[in-house]
Amino acid sequence: MHIDMDAFFASVEQQVNPALRGKPVIIGGRNNKYRSIICAASYEAKARGIENAMPSWKALKICPDAIFVPADTTKYVYTSDQIFQILQNFCPQVEKFSVDEFFLDIDGCQGLFGSALDMGLAIKKKIKQRFGLTCTVGVAPSRITAKLAAKLHKPDGIAVLSKKEVLTLLTTLPVEKICGIGPRLKERFHYLGVYTCGDLVQYPNSLLKKQFGVVGLWLKAACLVEDISDIPFFADGKPKPKSVGHSQTLRYVSTDQDFIHDWFYLLSEMVAQRLRRQKLQGRTVYIYVADGFKGGHSKRKTFIEPTYDGYEIYQRCLEIIDIFPCKELLVRVLGVSVSNLEPANAIYLFDKDIKRERLIQSIDHINNKHGEWTVYPASLRCARY
Amino acid sequence: MFSNDSRWDRHTPDQSREEDVIEVGVIFRKNKIIPTCFVWRHEKYVIEEITYYWQERRGGYILHFFSVTHHSNVYQIYLHNIHMCWRLKDVCPNS
Incomplete structure (x- = not known):
């Protein structure tokens, strides 16, 4: 079962402020409403042509009264956590796919709440009662088809599809409707004459693997409503990340090198935290800077020692900045990413490294207990406020 | 698996204005705090509806936020769980 909250951020804001209900609402960044990206739009705004990820100036041009x-x-994260808890009361196997999407493995739970339809309706009712929010529920034999079922019945819908119904639906369904197929993959499929999921199912496995790798096999298996757990890409149930990165758009174009370096340090710490949480470390550091007007610069460098230490990643960023063609950075957007990942299982021999490792573990322990960024390097204050 | 903790901006408090200390009348019912009225700048505001509630953890303490209405205006008030102090975070005039 897939639960997808309808226009989540916008719906929460409409609940918070009743004056916004029934009006086109767009949610964007905190700093400047004309220099932001639309991260959510209410259905009233979507009806006027506003889409997610659209620049805010464009959205306000299309719909000036938005x-x-x-x-x-x-607010959204708290609500999402509460919804997650509600879902856990219905089914022990719940996975948070994103802040507003959840997957439930309802095999074995239906005896408690009746059919999948009854269970879906009960979940919708509970969420509506508690938060006043609507959601769309899709039930199908696999995750990807459940997500598809929900997508086709938005907003405030519910769809329960059997395997036979899913296969019939997929025969004529455009291939880009499947989760995981974006504009570029769609173009490649169209180039090969694959326009519908039915065409994809007919495509030989060997050619699919040659063209798209295991992702191709995975997509075909998804269209056939097959179990994907024996495909290497998902062998242990989760895709392996190729890189971990963070980027940030600053409030203004900055030439202050200290400020820019602080932001690199902050992004390095964020990347390092995610690496440690996933028990990974990486050798290649990639940085990206752009002034927001012209194209950006990017550089990567591979180091001998893998790391998940934020300060070490930051030092490597500085090393890469030194080999940048422009000496004075002019920055509006910057990003840090670490790739060439491997499991973090290093054993340290030297006192200095052991102490550093203990410090990182202690910081993680405090932050896990009291909330993220309870303890952070003092030099990050400049970037933080 | 999605992680809520992976965004920095989640932890950046909006410090655009000083938040006023307010006095709040509350009812405690079934393990819930229900604010009924508040006094801000010597004026009493009777709460007509609690439109939303959420929590925010900041280090070792938790802020309990309530979005409440008075004469169609929306006020965001919060309770600091350690200092037991109420503050007014934001006012959204009905527009």
Whole structure:
């Protein structure tokens, strides 16, 4: 079962402020409503042509009376956590796919709540009662088809599809409707004459693997509503990340090198935290800078020692900045990413490294207990405020 | 698996204005705090509806936020769980 909250951020804001209900609401960044990206739009705004990820100036041009609300992520994250808890009361096997999407493995739970349809309706009712929010429920034999079922019945819908119904639906369904097929993959499929999921199913496995790798096999298996757990890409149930990165758009174009370096340090710490959480470390560091007007610069460098230490990643960033063609950085957007990943299982021999490792573990322990960024390097204050 | 903790901006408090301390009348019912009225700048505001509730963890303490209405205006008030102090975070005039 797939649960997808309808226009989640915008719906939460409409609940918070009743004056926004029934009006086109767009949610964007906190700093400047004309220099932001739309991260959510209410259905009233979507009906006027506003799409997610659209620049806010463009959205306000299309719909000048749209009400711009700065995003307040704590509100959305708290609501998402509460919804997750509600879902756990229905089914022990719940996975948070994103802040507004959840997967439930309802095999074995249906005896408690009746059919899948009854269970879906009960979940919708509970969420509506508690938060006043609507969601769309899709039930199908696999994750990808459940997500597809929900996508086709938005907003405030519910769809329960059997395997036979899914296969019939997929025969004529455009291939880009499947989760995981974006504009570029769609173009490649079209080039090969694959326009519908039915065409994809007919495509030989050997050619599919040659063209798209295991992703191709995975997509075909998804269209056939088959179990994908024996495909290497998903062998242990989760895709392996190729890289871990973070980027940030600053409030203004900055030439202050200290400020820019602080931001690199902050992004390095964020990347390092995610690496440690996933028990990974990486050798290649990639940095990206852009002034927001012309194209950006990027550089990568592979180091001998893998790391998940934020300070070490930051030092490597500085090393890469030194080999940048422009000496004075002019920055609006910057990003840090670490690739060439491997499991983090290093054993340290020297006192200095052991102490550093203990410090990182202690910081992680405090932050896990009291909330992220309870303890952070003092030099990050400049970037933080 | 999606992680809520992977975004920095989640932890960046909006410090655009000083938040006023307010006095709040509350009812405690079934393990819930229900604010009924508040006094801000010597004026009493009777809460007509609690439109939303959420929590925010900041280090060792938790802020309990309530979005409440008075004469169609929306006020965001919060309770600091350690200092037991109420503050007014934001006012959204009905527009």
